[in-house]
Amino acid sequence: MEIKELQHVEIITDVLCDACDKSTQLNYGELKAEWGYGSTYDGEKYRVQLCEVCFFRILRIIKEEKLDSVKSNANQS
Template identity: 40%
Template sequence: MLVNDKGDSESANDVMCDACLLSTKTSKGVSQYGTMQANWSAGAKHEGERYELRLCEKCFFVALLALRQQRRVEHLFSEDAALMNSDESFGRVRPED
């Protein structure tokens, strides 16, 4: 949720986490957040629906943990053990610098 001093979302001074509703500003005054988004197109169960969530660091990693757990459960009896060993990099696009 983007918020400015007047409370509207046109020009953002802060980004509030959509999950916990807390500010994403760090001690240095910079907003740090991750996004989760979807735009469902033709043929999808939720066709035409759009979603965008801004999540603070804590809530982002809680959501990521839940998705990792869901993947583990879905493939619990899978013969592909590599799925279980790739949890730490799950979703990461670029390794740490």
């Protein structure tokens, strides 16, 4: 026998981008970290939610910095 009742449940209807504060309309990417023992940020947790534009902007920055690092290492050898 099933017993039913109506319940009030909270649902996430939108996520605002942590970089630009715009609505993501639930299309977002995340950067997460939980730093462990021995790290400089031991015990700290991070969760950054980003809209599509900001996510790919930051991804591009990471790729550019990696390229710069590779170029810098190539110039040193």
